[in-house]
Amino acid sequence: MGQNDAQNGVKTPPAASCKPVYLTLDTGHMEVAPLMADILNKHQVKVTFFAANERTKTGDGSLGKDWAPWWKARAAEGHEFASHTFDHTYWRGDMAGNTVQFKVRPSAGPSEGKDFTWTAKQYCEEIVKSATRLQEITGKKTLPLFRAPGGKTSPALLAAARSCGYEHVGWSPAGFLGDELPSDKYPNDALLKKALRDIRPGDILLAHLGIWSRKDPWAPAVLEPLITGLQARGFCFQTLREHPQYKAWIDSHAGMAGAAPAK
Numbered sequence: 001m002g003q004n005d006a007q008n009g010v011k012t013p014p015a016a017s018c019k020p021v022y023l024t025l026d027t028g029h030m031e032v033a034p035l036m037a038d039i040l041n042k043h044q045v046k047v048t049f050f051a052a053n054e055r056t057k058t059g060d061g062s063l064g065k066d067w068a069p070w071w072k073a074r075a076a077e078g079h080e081f082a083s084h085t086f087d088h089t090y091w092r093g094d095m096a097g098n099t100v101q102f103k104v105r106p107s108a109g110p111s112e113g114k115d116f117t118w119t120a121k122q123y124c125e126e127i128v129k130s131a132t133r134l135q136e137i138t139g140k141k142t143l144p145l146f147r148a149p150g151g152k153t154s155p156a157l158l159a160a161a162r163s164c165g166y167e168h169v170g171w172s173p174a175g176f177l178g179d180e181l182p183s184d185k186y187p188n189d190a191l192l193k194k195a196l197r198d199i200r201p202g203d204i205l206l207a208h209l210g211i212w213s214r215k216d217p218w219a220p221a222v223l224e225p226l227i228t229g230l231q232a233r234g235f236c237f238q239t240l241r242e243h244p245q246y247k248a249w250i251d252s253h254a255g256m257a258g259a260a261p262a263k
Contacts, residue, residue: 020202022243024049027049028208028211029211039224046237048080050147052108053087054108063130072137075138075140080143080241083166086126087108087112088107090106090107090149094156101117103117104117144253145168145169169204169246174195177191180213196230
């Protein structure tokens with residue numbers, strides 16, 4: 001039998017019969033993170049967090065000491081964690097030549113906004129740095145997965161990440177929940193209706209722990225009605241550990257991620 005939410009009467013279908021979706025949350029300015037965590041816990045929804053050490057409204061980075069208790073509490077609740085690169089570093093292009101190198105630009109940290117040329121090994125180290133920090137904070141091994149900021153990648157970048165044990169995770173077309181869009185053109189009620197209409201079983205959903213540019217915050221306003229609306233339609237929420245596309249990779253790379261960065 002599924003679990004009942006005593007406050008809203010929505011029954012979550014049993015795992016064997018539900019239509020799974022995979023909610024993933026990337027770091028952001030973190031102001032709404034406590035409220036989002038309360039909603040997830042209230043409805044017993046488990047998600048996969050992709051974390052970078054981003055600038056926050058509290059002054060400390062999202063993987064800094066001020067936020068460490070928040071991440072530790074999420075681990076205790078059973079959520080999963082993965083890397084979003086440490087300094088939220090965007091891939092900007094592949095460099096020509098025989099050596100695998102990338103143009104990159106961190107959007108956080110001491111080198112924010114500066115352009116660099118990195119080797120595959122350096123990019124792997126950037127992925128591993130976030131995963132290592134998450135494990136230090138939570139005491140929980142991160143998944144051997146990562147999400148490139150903005151979802152921007154190339155085949156060469158993905159191959160470099162796989163060589164050091166990390167598979168990339170994007171999102172489904174209907175899983176783009178729109179919290180990065182301007183709220184004057186894409187109000188919350190429209191985004192909610194679109195999501196409830198278009199999301200299908202197996203979709204990977206994407207939202208953030210706060211978006212600086214959105215004037216009318218997506219979360220927590222849309223998060224709770226999205227969860228209850230999907231549950232009422234027979235959906236259930238699972239982490240990427242259970243996703244059929246990634247399960248075999250996770251099982252086969254347990255304890256291996258970050259062990260042998262590409263050269």
